[in-house]
Amino acid sequence: MRESPRCGAKTRMGNSCQSPAVSGRKRCRMHGGAKGSGAPLGNQNALKHCEYTREAKEFRKHIRRLLRSGNEMLDNF
Structure with a gap:
């Protein structure tokens, strides 16, 4: 012990x-x-407002890439 x-x-x-x-x-x-302590598997609360779904994350990533490329284009102009 x-x-x-x-x-x-x-x-x-x-x-x-x-x-x-x-x-x-x-x-x-x-x-x-x-036994049984801790959070339940799969965080369903994260999906309540659809901010953390795979589609929403990919969309935000795409928007960030577009903004970054637009800023780079303006810097080179």
Whole structure:
């Protein structure tokens, strides 16, 4: 038990937690190592306003490229 890896999460006192980490994880059961803890797979909230869909990201990337090429053309003019 003494040789097991420690949690290391910051406590309210500012020290690191000294509880043993859950096997296969970096945190103890109190700091997010417990089964079922953490965010659900697939962030559905990111799709709420359609800002982070693949199409929206590609569109913004295309617009940035167009603006960059337009600025370069104006600089050379």
